[in-house]
Amino acid sequence: MAEDEKRNCLPDWSGDREVQYLIEKIIAQAENSKNQWRKGSTGRKSLDNKKGQLFSREHLQSEVSRAAEILEEAGIIQINWSRGYRGLEFDSLSYRLEDMPYFYELYQKTVDSDFQPRWYWTQKYRALVEEELAQIERPWIRAYYENLLSQAESRNIRERYEKTAAYKECFRGLDKQEEPIYKRLFSKKFLRDAKWFEKECQGYVVKQARKYCGRIDADLEEAEMSDTEILSQIFIEEYAQELSVKGPLCLEMKVPDGTGWKYIQTGDWFYGATLNSEMLKNARISKDQPGLKRIITIENKANFVSAPYQEDTLYVFSHGYFTPKEKEFLQKLYCVLKGQNICYLHSGDLDYGGVKIFHYIKTKIFPELMPLYMDVETFEAYAAYAEPIEEQKLEKLKKLEELLLQPVIDKMTETGLGIEQESFLLKGEGNL
Numbered sequence: 001m002a003e004d005e006k007r008n009c010l011p012d013w014s015g016d017r018e019v020q021y022l023i024e025k026i027i028a029q030a031e032n033s034k035n036q037w038r039k040g041s042t043g044r045k046s047l048d049n050k051k052g053q054l055f056s057r058e059h060l061q062s063e064v065s066r067a068a069e070i071l072e073e074a075g076i077i078q079i080n081w082s083r084g085y086r087g088l089e090f091d092s093l094s095y096r097l098e099d100m101p102y103f104y105e106l107y108q109k110t111v112d113s114d115f116q117p118r119w120y121w122t123q124k125y126r127a128l129v130e131e132e133l134a135q136i137e138r139p140w141i142r143a144y145y146e147n148l149l150s151q152a153e154s155r156n157i158r159e160r161y162e163k164t165a166a167y168k169e170c171f172r173g174l175d176k177q178e179e180p181i182y183k184r185l186f187s188k189k190f191l192r193d194a195k196w197f198e199k200e201c202q203g204y205v206v207k208q209a210r211k212y213c214g215r216i217d218a219d220l221e222e223a224e225m226s227d228t229e230i231l232s233q234i235f236i237e238e239y240a241q242e243l244s245v246k247g248p249l250c251l252e253m254k255v256p257d258g259t260g261w262k263y264i265q266t267g268d269w270f271y272g273a274t275l276n277s278e279m280l281k282n283a284r285i286s287k288d289q290p291g292l293k294r295i296i297t298i299e300n301k302a303n304f305v306s307a308p309y310q311e312d313t314l315y316v317f318s319h320g321y322f323t324p325k326e327k328e329f330l331q332k333l334y335c336v337l338k339g340q341n342i343c344y345l346h347s348g349d350l351d352y353g354g355v356k357i358f359h360y361i362k363t364k365i366f367p368e369l370m371p372l373y374m375d376v377e378t379f380e381a382y383a384a385y386a387e388p389i390e391e392q393k394l395e396k397l398k399k400l401e402e403l404l405l406q407p408v409i410d411k412m413t414e415t416g417l418g419i420e421q422e423s424f425l426l427k428g429e430g431n432l
Contacts, residue, residue, distance in 0.1 A: 001057055007350040011074070014110040018067035021059055023049075023106050025336075026077075026095055030117045032155055036097055039119040042102055046080070046092040054110035061089070067273055068093055073081050125161040126152045132168055138175050140212040140234075145171075147212075170201045179279055180325060184234055206230050224356045225321055232323040243280060243326045246307060247314040248271035249333075253279065267291075270309045285336045292342065296372060297335075297361055300346030300421045318348075321360060330365045345372040350379055350408060351418030352393040352400070359402050373424060376407050385423035 013019040026047055030036040036045060038329055047054070055061040068090060071077045076099050080087040095103075104117050129149045136142050154160055159363040173190030181189075187197035197205075206227045213233060248267035255262055261284070266273045275283065293312035298304040304317040322330065343364040347352040354374065379386075389397065389412065398413045412418055 012109070013070070013106065016067065018059060018063045020107075020110050021071055022054075022064065022067050022071060022077075022093070023103055024111060025054065026093070027100075027103055027107055027117075030097070030100055036100075036391060037118040039117075040108065041097040041100070043097050044094055045097060046094045048092050049354050051429070052089075053168075065090065069185065109351055111145070116158075118155070121157040121161050122152055125157050125164065128161065128164055128168070132171070138169070140209065141175050143172050143212040144208050166215065167201060167204060170197065170205060172423075174205070174234055174236075179281075180235050180237045180241050180323070183236050183238055187196075202227070202231070205234075205236075210233055213289055224353055227321075230322050233321075237277075241277040241280065241323045241325050243275045243322075243329060244272060244304065244317040245275065245314060246270075246304070246309060248292050248311065248313055249285045249300075250289055252286055254284075265392040267311065272305070272315075275329075280325050283329075285302070285329075285333050286294050287336060289337060289340075290336070294343045294345060295337075295366070296345045297366075297369075298421075299354060299357055300347075302422050303347065304423060306425055318346075318357065318361065320353075320357060322365070327365060334366055344366075344369045346374070347372040347375065347421065349418065349421045350374060350412065351389055351420070352397045354418075355397065355400055355402055355405055355423070356411060358405060362404075371404055373421075374408060376411050377417060379411050379423075382419050382423050382427075383417070385426065386415070386417035386419050389418045 013023075029045070029047055045247050049055075052061070054064055058346060064383075065088065068077065068079050071093075072079050076095065078094040079090050080094060081087070082091050100117070104115070108115050126149065129152070133142060133145050133149070136145060148160070148164060151160060169190055173186060177186075179367045183197060183202075184194040188194040191197055191201070208231050210225075213230070225233070230240070231237070245266055246269075248265065251266070252261040253264050263286070264283075277328045291312055292314060293311075295314045295316065296307070297316045297318045298307065299318050299320065301319065303318060304315055307315045316330070345357050346361055346366075346369055348357055358369070358371060358374065394413065394416055397409060401411060402409065
């Protein structure tokens, strides 16, 4: 029988529950197999029933056998009857992979009109991901899509396609970001709803950024960053990026009307100054920094605020990990001061996160960085304020290698305890 004639001769089984059941079983077997689902597959396959697994209280043996005979009569399956039980029990149902288009069409007509076979969704999915890769430039987003492309033959490909399509505009927007942008402004600009990113995309984006930024961009110690810090690294801000400093720093600030530059000395503000994102963007660091002898980065706000003003010391509040723009600004400061006799110090928590932040600043911003109040002597002096380190972080701490902090790392792993930097203020000590 010709193929078109065969298709046209297939009866309407929309009211036959058991015929629909067998069609669904055959399709499920093909769709979940390694190769049967592929378009243009050939050969014979069998739906096994040697243990009677196709029969149940809902699908009685007699009714299923009747349905099998109907499909056999239509010429799209062959019944392999159990020996000696012809007409009663069967071992399997054989079908040709060349006939899968008929099964798909029958399924669409009788069970699910929206159904499309796996090969269809695989083609759509692959085309979608390749379209995004053709325009995406950021390495971490490309890595995300390259991984998606490697999953193009997954069994749950329809769900993957729908999920990938749902997030594509978000990742396109992230790829375009060169400057920090408020989270809700980003959402309105690229997703048409100011709250959509936060409600529907943020968790997924953070998860992918943790996975792929850490592999592509060595600047990201991604496993230790909070969600907010991760978003900052990809230029999505919950609030403006602000760099808090205290002490002498000579800057030239661009005048808004473009007529020139205004000289600013932050040392005039004895209690500290905050440089917001626009100031960081429109400031340049003066070549001369008279009187500056020390730069101390401080992890926690209370310790930064409590640090006494000193004419030769610039304190910088790190709030954990510096954002990209803050890091860029401090790197420029380091370049200006290079070759001068400047002492770079960092004070932070005596725990896993504190060690990681020290390492981050030393490797990414100030190569000559030395620890301040991050030693065994300080640990022992404030041992009364120590708290147990989480087991997972303690195991990570044991694997860390940071030469300048190794003695205190060993002390922390030996005791299983860590000390928050704020504890240094409880005795009225810890002056920087």
